[in-house]
Amino acid sequence: MFDIGKKKKDDGIYLIGQNANDVTGSCIYIKYNGKKILLECGLYQNNNYLESYNINSEKFKFKPSEIDYVFVGHTHVDHIGLLPRLIKEGFTGKIIASHATAQLMKPLLYNCAFILLSEANALSFKYKRDYSPIYTEDDVAKTLEYIYEFDELHTQYILDDIVSFKWYENSHCVGARQLQLILKDKNGVSNSILYTSDIGSLNTKNHYVSNTEIPTDFNKVTIMESTYGEPGRINKKTRKFDLEHLRVAIETVTERGGTVVMPCFSFSRTQEILTNLYNIYHNTNFQYDIIVDSILSCDICDMYSNLLSDEDLDLWHKVKSWDNVKFIKEKEDSLACVKSHNPKIILSSSGFCTNGRILSYLHEYLNDENSMVIFSGYTGSDNSYLSYRIKNYKENKFIKISGDKVENKADCISLGTFSSHANRNELLTYGSKINTEKLVLVHGSIVAKNSLKEDLKEAISKENKTFKVVASAKDMVIGL
Numbered sequence: 001m002f003d004i005g006k007k008k009k010d011d012g013i014y015l016i017g018q019n020a021n022d023v024t025g026s027c028i029y030i031k032y033n034g035k036k037i038l039l040e041c042g043l044y045q046n047n048n049y050l051e052s053y054n055i056n057s058e059k060f061k062f063k064p065s066e067i068d069y070v071f072v073g074h075t076h077v078d079h080i081g082l083l084p085r086l087i088k089e090g091f092t093g094k095i096i097a098s099h100a101t102a103q104l105m106k107p108l109l110y111n112c113a114f115i116l117l118s119e120a121n122a123l124s125f126k127y128k129r130d131y132s133p134i135y136t137e138d139d140v141a142k143t144l145e146y147i148y149e150f151d152e153l154h155t156q157y158i159l160d161d162i163v164s165f166k167w168y169e170n171s172h173c174v175g176a177r178q179l180q181l182i183l184k185d186k187n188g189v190s191n192s193i194l195y196t197s198d199i200g201s202l203n204t205k206n207h208y209v210s211n212t213e214i215p216t217d218f219n220k221v222t223i224m225e226s227t228y229g230e231p232g233r234i235n236k237k238t239r240k241f242d243l244e245h246l247r248v249a250i251e252t253v254t255e256r257g258g259t260v261v262m263p264c265f266s267f268s269r270t271q272e273i274l275t276n277l278y279n280i281y282h283n284t285n286f287q288y289d290i291i292v293d294s295i296l297s298c299d300i301c302d303m304y305s306n307l308l309s310d311e312d313l314d315l316w317h318k319v320k321s322w323d324n325v326k327f328i329k330e331k332e333d334s335l336a337c338v339k340s341h342n343p344k345i346i347l348s349s350s351g352f353c354t355n356g357r358i359l360s361y362l363h364e365y366l367n368d369e370n371s372m373v374i375f376s377g378y379t380g381s382d383n384s385y386l387s388y389r390i391k392n393y394k395e396n397k398f399i400k401i402s403g404d405k406v407e408n409k410a411d412c413i414s415l416g417t418f419s420s421h422a423n424r425n426e427l428l429t430y431g432s433k434i435n436t437e438k439l440v441l442v443h444g445s446i447v448a449k450n451s452l453k454e455d456l457k458e459a460i461s462k463e464n465k466t467f468k469v470v471a472s473a474k475d476m477v478i479g480l
């Protein structure tokens with residue numbers, strides 16, 4: 001572990017977060033002309049509670065009280081989930097976000113505090129020693145006081161004599177932005193850094209977001225995510241195919257009296273699936289209930305009514321007030337819904353099935369051969385994830401859910417086109433069309449970054465450009 005204060009090469013970009021090695025835990029430290037800045041401060045997420053607890057409680061490699069600004073690109077927990085710990089340990093600077101990101105942070109951070117508490121309790125119980133939660137709801141409440149909203153795209157916001165920034169469009173999720181950070185040196189000369197955060201599709205098929213743009217300005221360093229950089233990560237299915245697959249699956253299951261259980265993340269995926277179901281069925285005589293059962297999902301659905309505008313808002317109003325859609329917040333209503341065996345479609349969280357009310361539905365319906373589990377996103381990399389086991393363990397008939405063995409008899413399908421990340425070809429397009437001196441690949445596996453790096457070199461030379469591509473590694477320092 002290095003100590004930033006002792007580093008000879010002072011000003012620079014320090015890749016201190018887990019996102020230097022992995023697709024989670026985004027945090028980058030920048031020191032420049034006396035200013036100290038973080039690009040996000042996210043939670044490391046892993047299905048091993050002890051490992052993630054240890055990583056998320058590691059001592060910060062900087063003094064939180066010295067940080068001037070934290071820029072937040074979007075509201076996923078792996079990009080914001082460690083902010084309350086930063087405040088707990090003395091941060092008094094500004095957290096900078098778009099309007100929607102700032103608003104969405106509130107329910108998502110409170111939910112994080114709740115999950116961190118239950119994980120700490122589970123660890124204390126398992127290892128018979130005291131694991132205190134990484135932070136509490138009180139820390140979240142304080143964090144919200146440090147958030148500052150800046151919403152306009154392409155406007156240069158001046159924060160002080162040295163630091164200013166611009167936002168660029170990003171289709172990753174509602175509120176998402178790319179950041180151009182502009183820093184002045186001692187002679188007043190500007191240096192800029194482009195940070196994609198997680199980057200959405202250049203031609204998005206998702207609702208309520210606009211296409212990701214490729215900034216044309218020159219930036220000394222560009223930091224790009226590479227989640228889907230692995231070779232072969234091309235999904236040949238189209239959204240049209242997925243929607244047809246979804247329609248046929250729902251009709252088959254409801255006709256035979258079964259329940260469709262869709263594990264969905266509360267923010268973005270739930271609203272996207274709901275909107276697609278509305279588009280498929282609102283003009284038909286579809287008679288089954290589509291139930292959103294999760295407090296967080298319901299809260300975010302309510303927030304969309306305040307965050308969206310124009311045609312997006314019109315569409316969302318129609319979706320939300322559609323007769324077939326029911327929202328369940330109360331626990332008793334949820335328990336009754338789990339036990340009512342009428343044919344229905346359930347959207348519940350979490351998407352990975354690690355916690356939340358989805359577990360009750362899976363416990364009830366996984367052993368029903370008339371029912372079906374439909375995944376619409378990543379199901380985890382190994383059998384430590386319940387979602388992974390449900391999808392891959394057909395031959396191993398029993399699956400443990402909430403301590404009980406449940407027979408894995410329900411059908412299971414996966415829809416592959418709902419991802420909110422740019423695909424591999426789009427990463428190649430983006431990474432070769434930008435104007436920069438150095439392109440740093442973060443937020444990807446080693447295989448993804450190295451493979452993408454090789455193909456990017458070729459794509460960059462085809463564009464008659466010559467800039468360097470660097471695959472990140474933990475604790476790497478990029479000079480400025």
Ligand SMILES: [Zn+2]
Pocket residue numbers: 074076172198
């Ligand atoms: Zn994200």
Ligand SMILES: [Zn+2]
Pocket residue numbers: 023024026076078079198443
């Ligand atoms: Zn991410």
